[in-house]
Amino acid sequence: MSEKERRYLQQLAKKVLAGKASEEERLFLEEYYNVFEKQAGIEQELTREELESLQQSVRERIHHRMDVYEMHHRPVFRSWRRLSVAASFLLMAGITLWWVFRKQPDAGVAQQGPVITDVLPGGNKATLTLDDGSTIVLDEMKKDSLVQQGSMQVSKSADGLLIYSVAAHPASAEAVVYNTVTTPRGGQYRVALPDGTRVWLNAASSIRFPTRFIQDQRNVSIAGEVYFEVAHKPTQPFVVTTGTTTVQVLGTHFNIKAYPDEGIMKTTLAEGSVKIVHAGKTAVLKPSEQLQAGGALFKVVPHVDVDAELAWKNGMFYFKNDDIEAVMKQVQRWYNIDVQYNGAIPAKQFTGTIPRSVTLSELMEMLSFYDDMKCIIKGNTIIIQR
Incomplete structure (x- = not known):
């Protein structure tokens, strides 16, 4: 920490204690202090009473922000809430420091090199490949427009969800056809499969699936990273294949990360139960467990941070x-x-x-x-x- 940064933190702490700090300044100090409270910086030039008062103020406001956040979010994101609201990781403090001192030209932070251009973040981009090989660019497809495939209709909702729904009772002789949704680098997409299963595709990912599930299993295949919320059908297990690995479920929420350049396939279970088969080995996961597989590796990791694994989806x-x-x-x-x-x-x-x-x-x-x-x-x- 530079001398200017240290002095700024000391001045800011006194400003907060005096009740003269802005909301942005208070939030910054909470996040920084929650991470670096054992480091010299704020503590210097503060009396013991001032330091104790600051500690109490920071804790009360962090707990209040947690409570407010919890009122508007499902319990499944509890540990994620503690990450983002309490700012308990070092990078968050680094980012906040960057933001505060960027707004203060005299803080002595060096510029990091010229920015020749900029790149916008990714968004809802994907291509739908139909069974006959024809393609539809989904981000260009108008909302509520329909694509008819036998008894199935494919539509796009206003918020960018691709929906498969039954338009008519299928004839017994109607052939089962397969579709593929593929996201590019810089893209993501959501799909509602014909059985009601919801799917989130991360960038550079794909899923291939039938437009009707008529067999004793609901079979799909994926590449990249995909999150599933599987519709519960006890008599028709849902089976995901990626490479040589299969994941079988009845109704559950889970994430599969299987990028070729990662070298390791990771399946993380959020809810329910899944059975995984890889290279002749089998494992059954419980919630908050993760299966890591690749080459000779086949390991179940207990108590993973599910919310962290699903951060991309959120x-x-x-x-x-x-x-x-x-x-x-x-x-x-x-x-x-x-x-x-x-x-x-x-x-x-x-x-x-x-x-x-x-x-x-x-x-x-x-x-x-x-x-x-x-x-x-x-x-x-x-x-x-x-």
Whole structure:
């Protein structure tokens, strides 16, 4: 921490205690203090009574913000609430510092290199490939427009959900046809399958499925990262195939991450139960467990942070002790960019959350502030150097 930053924190603490700080200043101090309360900075030049008063004020306001947040969100996101509201990770404090001192030109924060251009975050983009090979660009498809496939109608809702619904009773001889929804890098999409199952596709992902589930199993295949909320049908198990792995469920919520460049397939269970078969090995997951498989690896990890695994679905980047290469894999997919490293790759590990709605230059400026990297954007390429 620079001397100017330390002095600013001390002045801000006294301003908060005097009741003269703005809401933005109070929120910043809460987030910073909650992470760095054992470090020198705020504590210096404060009396013991002032420090205790500040501690109590910060805790009360954080708890109040948690309570307000909980009133508007389902319990399943409880641990996610504590991440985002209490700001308990280092990167969040780094991001907040970046934001505050960016607004103060005299704070002495160095510029991180010229931004040649900028890249907007990803959005709802996907292609629907019909059984006959024809394609429909879904982000260009008008809402409420219909595509007829035998007895099935395919429509797009106002909020970008692709919906399969029965338009008429199918004839017994009607053939089962398959559709594929594919998201590009920089895209995501939601699909309501014919059985009512809801599917979220992350960037660079796909799902292939029949327009009617008429067999004793509901079979789909995926690539990339997909989250499922499976419609409960006890007599018709739902089976997901990705590579050589199959996941079988009756009705449950789970996430599968199976990008080829990751090397490891991860299945994380949020609700219900799933049976996973991979390379002749079998495991049954309980909620909050994760199966990791790849090569000789086949391991069940108990008590994973499900909300963190689903951060992408809820509009957030989530990093936990991730090096810059792991971070940039997420960034590459979401912003549809390439990465170039000049010199040694930074060894810093990142932990924290960032909204996926920020532009690429904003994201890289946050990371640069935290790790003192220089990030230059040229066209669709990020150049990272020390």
